[in-house]
Amino acid sequence: MADVHEFSAEGWNTFEVRSLASVVHFPSGLEVKVGLMSQDREVVYREFRWPELARLGAHTPDCSYAAVVLQVPECRLTVEFASHGGSLAVRAVPTRNTGGLIPFADVFFYRGMQGKISAVGGAAYAETESMKFFVSSPSGRLDEQLTLGDAVTFAPEDGVLTLWISEDGAARSADEVAEFIEIRRKDAEEWEKRFDEHDLQSAFEGMWRSVIWNTIYAPSLGGPVTVVSRDWCVDGNYGDFVLFEWDTFFSALQTAPASRELAYNNVRAVLSGITERGFVPSIFCELGKSRDRSMLPVGAMIVWKLYERFGDRDFIAEVFPKLLGWHRWWFTARDGNGDGLLEWGSDNYPSPHPQWQAYTLQAARYESGLDNSPMYDDVVFDEQTCTMQLADVGLNSAYAMDAWALAKMAEVLGEENLRDELLEEHKNMSIRVNEMLWSEKDGLYLNRY
Known part of the structure; x- marks a missing residue:
């Protein structure tokens, strides 16, 4: 209702x-x-x-x-x-x-x-x-x-x-x-x-107010959208709106307890920026898109959580093809050494703004969303493969999660063969992460150089 x-x-x-x-x-x-x-x-x-x-x-x-x-x-x-x-x-x-x-x-x-x-x-x-x-x-x-x-x-x-x-x-x-x-x-x-009865009232108020007060009208989009910060869309490096991939999907999840339509609006907005090669760009704004890179694939999981809340099969049917196309892009561009594990990267595409960078180690770090993490300080960027020479635990785990969430959606849509294919992907990636990135000595999953 x-x-x-x-x-x-x-x-x-x-x-x-x-x-x-x-x-x-x-x-x-x-x-x-x-x-x-x-x-x-x-x-x-x-x-x-x-x-x-x-x-x-x-x-x-x-x-x-x-x-x-x-x-x-x-x-x-x-x-x-x-x-x-x-x-x-x-x-x-x-x-x-x-x-x-x-x-x-x-x-x-x-x-x-x-x-x-x-x-x-x-x-x-x-x-x-x-x-x-x-x-x-x-x-x-x-x-x-x-x-x-x-x-x-x-x-x-x-x-x-x-x-x-x-x-x-x-x-x-x-x-x-x-x-x-x-x-x-x-x-x-x-x-x-x-949320008052659950002692989460102040958390809800802070979360919701930060989202709704950052929801602006973007003339170049022709409608409203929730941005990371409204002030970034005034006389800045982006134009009249800017969407970062995982930020926008997370804002949809934050919005869901208060507004189904705004949650859906934000998912549609970020997916409207999909590139010609089928991936959701890291940056999508009035000035253009980061055609060199994507970002952590959280979209399918967010959409599945929205389905668990609202049970809206029509929305799943609407966005599933774009999410599936994005999922399939990763192994066409981010397995530089062919070992079955993904690496962060940045392709040789011009950037709409010099501050964004492209085809550099820093641009590949931007794809991770952890722009300044010391995890990547000593990593080599391979200009031949356009990827880091590092298999990332977070990226590969997120890819497995993405396959699982897409499989759940395929089941809702009655696509049983596709469901089975995606579940097999989830299983195989999980095996590779456990066998290739787990360190028994340290008791941790570790990125692999």
Whole structure:
């Protein structure tokens, strides 16, 4: 059964990568961004990123409620968003305000999306071809000094900003907006208590909030996706989004207790970056893909765990062919010495960005995901085979796990011959790992040079 707050790519959500104090509506593209100005109406802060974060608050998948506490030298700012359908309430409250800063809200259309905003008295209308929103501030007014170009700006009369947006054209009083927010705040806090009885509540909150607040809209992908860090997708080496293979699969697993659709969304996103040779690249972003290397094959195990939670055969059928193709790629490219064990590597393909590297030992280390591990300090990179001269315990064990998880999926799909083939692969790789990488003397599995 779908969660009452199930994630959707449509509606209001905190998808704007450039500021934690913003919310965007899709498909209209209408955006609200909260900032801080001085007493003489000079803009001091228009965007807030990780350096300004004090605390991530509750955040439902559908953004029926989201809160964030920000800290700048002059004050602390608590921003709350509450939504239902096309309606949105915003409240921004400054405290410890030694600088006397005033919150304000810019309302505009996201990154050039088509729409028109018209000021009408102390309020505004925002329109697209198919949608129309009424925008007002119960505790403030439209600030003509700050309203420029295709945006309108609202500022409070009393230092506390409230904003109301609706499709029905009806205004709300400050008390009504406060009640709208309070109802959704309490509901969000109750929704988050799903692990309270197991003494894991704080762990769930930290895990979930880190995922949902790093879920952004990527124009080049045409939709939302969870990235490792939203700040990496602003004026950096990747463009408007970046996915690292195992990070994204793990984020899908982290997301599953809160949102099936966001978990599925992240699996689909990382698999959409599969290269022409059939492997999931280590890096997939707006600038391109790491066509020289993949990363630890955890995808099939993650998808199988999602199946164990949700029992969704259709999702297995959707992603299985790509996962199987990726599995079969490994022995076409990463058994440099032909001994039946895999090595990390990096092929001779140009890199979209010099920092990523390719066809070097460091690039092969990047494939492991253990970028700076001393395990690989003295390893030789073989330019003929494009692999390390080292058989890695983790990689070969993960390959065996990958075969097992794919076999489980093949069974669900009724592919009995393929299931048996994959189980045989799992068995044979397990034997090789046990016979070739186990050290009886040390009582450990050891990488082999």
